[in-house]
Amino acid sequence: MGKTNDVVIKIATVNGTGSASANGLLRKAIFRMGVPVVGKNYFPSNIQGLPTWYEIRVTGDGYQARSDRLDIMVAMNAQTYAQDLAEVSPGGWLIYDSTWPRSKLLDRDDISVFGVPLSRMCNENFDGARARILMKNIAYVGVVAALLDLDLDIITTLLEETFGDKRQLIDSNMQAIRLGYDYAHAHFSCPLPMRVEALDKTRGHIVIDGNTAAGLGCMYAGATVGAWYPITPSTSLMDSFHAFCRKYRVEPETGKRTFCVIQAEDELAAIGMVLGASWNGARAFTPTSGPGISLMSEFLGLAYYAEIPAVVFDVQRTGPSTGMPTRTQQSDILSCAYASHGDTKHVLLFPADPGECFSMAVQSFDFAERLQTPVLVLSDLDIGMNDWMIPAFEWDDGYVPDRGKVLGAEDLEKMEKFYRYLDVDGDGIPYRTLPGVHPKGSYFTRGSGHTKYGNYTEDASAYQDVVDRLLVKWETARGLLPKADIRYSRFNSAAVLTVGSGNAACVEALDRLAAQDVNLNYCRVRAFPFGDDVREFIAKHDVVYIVEQNRDAQLRTLLMLDIDAEPAKLVSLLHYNGIPLNAGFVVDGVLDAIQRGQAA
């Protein structure tokens, strides 16, 4: 059961009815009270008329994962009453619109059910069908505000920020909120024991989703070409880049754009455009999700072999096939790592939250250009489309993009002859040239067999020379990429290892396990190929619980393939129903494994 500053509220509505702004208002009000908060969307793959939920976790301890409890359900959708009622944790509350009483339907003796005649009140106070529906969806904010003791002045300020000088809108919204607020005060004992009490824990923080942050990162990284084909849940990444560019990438004198966003005809074309642009010296990227990765595979192999930089964001969703487009998963790990036929492997980055979406967006271009290879940033729907509270990220004005080994006109002028695929420096990374710079820089980019001089070949050893040198580059990448997030609590023989959005739930689970005297070390991988730090970490432990959000233990497989991790000590905890991971799953999984004697 919840307590002060530890409350989970879920609002059940119908999509397309404007509830998003009401939910955002609640989440922001709590944040402005200085109390850490997380917001998660559960929405259908549909535009209008289907059930949708928003979950707000008030977490004074600052945890970021979904909770495994539900304290207050605001059931605004009669279609889902039964399901919503069942979901409330014992001792919790359910609020519903009692304009149409449903005491029989909403009956559970271990929770409290509050009816508030929201529709009736709004019909009496507002004119017009549209206004009445919208206001009903704002009025519940007042009810929740009363129950949780939220600061009405803060809510007013937020409305003012949203509506600016549209006084009438502010007033009518506030009036609706007041209706709910006053009704709750008159009929229930407000606030509930699990209230929100002002803290000072959100200063310097922001609430943002990963796609917005990644799009912003691409703008700051100096990306000029973005190509994409719309797909949930990656669409808002390009929307973000596009919006920031329209603001910051327009030449003041001419009104002309210094960016080019191309909506491609499909993902094959999107990645083709990225390769063409990168080959030609622009920072270019494409956001997509699993189905797009499948289509991009052939081109990714070309980029690997012909050594062309490319940045791809895969905001993963639930597969296989079309799967559940609006649910989360980490099930593209293997298909991204080895996308394309032949001996092909790709650099992957794994952001764990929107802050890393921003920083890794910038880094991905540096790595892609330094390593002259595709870099795939594996986010997921949970990170990309949910509202995370994170420290406000910063920009270093001293940042200089790493454009990698690119020869200029002067370098070429001095050279006897330029050869594209020679390993001059011994790090497996050759030098490249850009078109339009110098006739001596010309070479023929091809996905067919080539020698280290860049010529076509079908010669056995000349071919092998180049693919072997690519392995040298692979090892260079291993040393260059971000280190894992490794935490030792004290000397433990067992550990938890996870990736990406698994971080939030695992960190919370480790605290809970420690409270039960089960102490585990922790490793969160940030990149593939895995560094020596990961290899050593696994070697040090007898048991490593691999927590990941897919059915087939893809991260575990990758650890075995890339760094020969010993399968016997890698115990999988797999979560793959499409709902974001929570700490309870990890805690139960670990305790269960220990009980089954899997811990040495």
Next chain:
Amino acid sequence: MSYIGKPKVTHPGIRRNKLGLTPRDYEGTVSTLCAGCGHDSVTAAIIQAVFELDIEPHMLAKMSGIGCSSKTPAYFVSQSHGFNSVHGRMPSVTTGANAANRDLTYIGVSGDGDSLSIGVGQFVHAIRRNLNMCYIIENNGVYGLTKGQFSASADIGSKPKKGEPNRQEPIDPVSTALSLGASYIARSFSGDKEQLVPLIQGALKHPGFALVDVISPCVTFNDHEGSTKSYKHTRQFYHHVVDMDYIPPAKEIRAAYDEGDAMPVELHDGSRIVLRKVDKSYDPTSRAKAFKYLREQFNAGEITTGLLYLDEERPEMHELMGNTDTPLSKLPYESLHPGAEELRKILSGYA
């Protein structure tokens, strides 16, 4: 097989262009195609076209997909960057390349399989964007590189070397491009260099998508009796309707044109394209009339060639998007982000 460049022996008195370069400077490695392949003649026409246009080799980008035809960019202008991409996807790579650097001249070489079978989607969308490029289809009605299967441009009744005649409607790149609104559409024959060279020159100069569909016979798999893409058949049935001359800036129009048949079109750099109507009834500025004419000729088994449609007014991709004149790849990094202070302001909207 050797990939060493041909020895570059310069003879006194050899032709030089304005850059002081000779035609040899525009050559590539030795072709590995079958002797007599139409594609080699197209390569020769490209070399002449680019040489005569005084294009600096490093300012040309050669793009292709996969196929015998797509190999040919290796056989011309070796001082240009080339990009031999994947099958059917040359248009997207060129779109990205052009997005990054609008200052280069883009020449794409593709095949009928590459552009009309596997790659028809990308072909269509490059036209829709009016991507500024010269797009050459070396059209032989078959997949040469995979040994002679019919492609989407094979005509009904055309007989393969082995097996059954084609029964499906062909996809004609010219009428497809016309219906999609391409701004420069030409057709020619690999065996007619005199017509082909100026058509390629116009295409290279045209600011927008310029298609040159070249009937380019495959001597090994589609040059037999009963094939509609053989040398013999093409020679017999093709005819010019509109020829063109490309006249560089500041050069006088010398040739004598018949009044009413010649139509000079000025390009943005002061050069001109002069259209010469061979068939006076043909109107290369009307999509509807051109379409009707082409269809009728096609039904009669004729192969209509020349500059079949021209629209110099349609804005190309960058103009349509309102992009800056500076190539995006050359913008200084400092101009591409608003800095730390502004980030703080942006993020304050998320607090």
